[in-house]
Amino acid sequence: MTLQVEGMLGSRRKASGSGERGTYIRIVVADNQRLFRECVAGMLEREQTFTVVGQASNGLEALELAETYKPDVLLMDVQMPQMDGIEALRRIKEEWPQIRVILLSAYTIDERVVEGLSAGASGYLLKDSSAEGVVAAIRAVYAGEQVMTPRATGHMMQMYGQEPEGQIAPATGLTNREVDVLMHIARGLIPKEVARRMQVTEKTVRNHISSLYRKLDIYDRSQIVIYAIKKGLIDVRDV
Template identity: 40%
Template sequence: MATVGPVSSPGTTPESLAKIKVGIVDDDPLVRSALGLMLGGQADIEVVGEATDGQEALALVRTSAPDVVLMDIRMPRINGLEATRRLMSEPQKPRVIVLTTFGADEYVVDALAAGADGFLLKDTPPPEIVSAIRAVAAGEPILSPKATRTLITRLRAEPTGERAAAAGRRLEALTEREHEVALAVGRGLSNAEIAKELYLSIPTVKAHVSRLFDKLGATNRVQIAITVHDAGLV
């Protein structure tokens, strides 16, 4: 599992990559404006729309199809957590980064359980927000250092017998290879690292991860990791 930091690949630059379409969802116009100005200066990022609450966010995704949505939590009508849950049911669901001023433990866990691929505080430095967008667009979950500590604390807590048993039952449905990939995801390995460790191609790893989403009822890698940890396997 990645934390916020620079994201780049050898031989590539932001200018050589396809533009990442981003939607901004926040009820504060100053926040939307600041994020828009910051992202507007990136050669590989395009802001395709803004929304003032979760209900507008659903419409934004259906009309503009952003790759990544920056989602506030506390908003009128539909809050960011509920909007994220609903977006995960969309035919073309985006990646979601929850960007909030609230770092409370329950928000971190709830956001990830809802299907968010990232959790950042709004005081995160702009370059790190940009790096997080690029990473999430590439399929890597991103958590702020505080959110990472919160999740680690949650995973280290002794799972209840019921939760551990439920996680174990879900994992029993996996093939041997899928089980190996799930354990690797639970250890925080990237697709490239899993491919190297299990002697697989990266496309094959991606295919296995996609099947894990279906079989485990997960919408992102963090949820796979939580299932593995709940089962006591990592």
């Protein structure tokens, strides 16, 4: 058992004031590679509004820490011993749906990662993401967004293929603005960034996203990207 709690760079001091949501973003890091896990935890602790309340080396330990600390965000490797990240994610979302989970992987996106996104993960990051990218992703999911790096989105597009140009189904009933929003989402942008690029309000973007979900009869970001790829609404070359 290698579960570590409140262990690094003053996290015990910071966590003592983290009982109320908003004081600190409380994080658990779950990865079976100790060096990687501790480096990530140390990097996150340097952020003044972050506190790492625990580290886990497998899915079972991640479940224990989720139950004990109810962290705001859980960074979790997809492939771990005893219980992998996908199964741990399912159980965590069943018991504590408020916990935001970001999946980590050293590999290009595959069926397991898509399975995890559909099971409720708030995002997916490659393990060679920059420190700034990881920090930004944590802040985004804490704010209720979903995150996926553009490179990961590109891998998803390549995996699912694309119908030839000209086969965009008019039956979807999407407006030009909705298609624009969809393309931005596929590139990994959050609503605030989409709003800035389209020069509209964030509320307008969110309304378009809700309309996309309703018209396409899908309910999360991974499904909307997969659908768009298959229908030719977005192109791998756009990523």
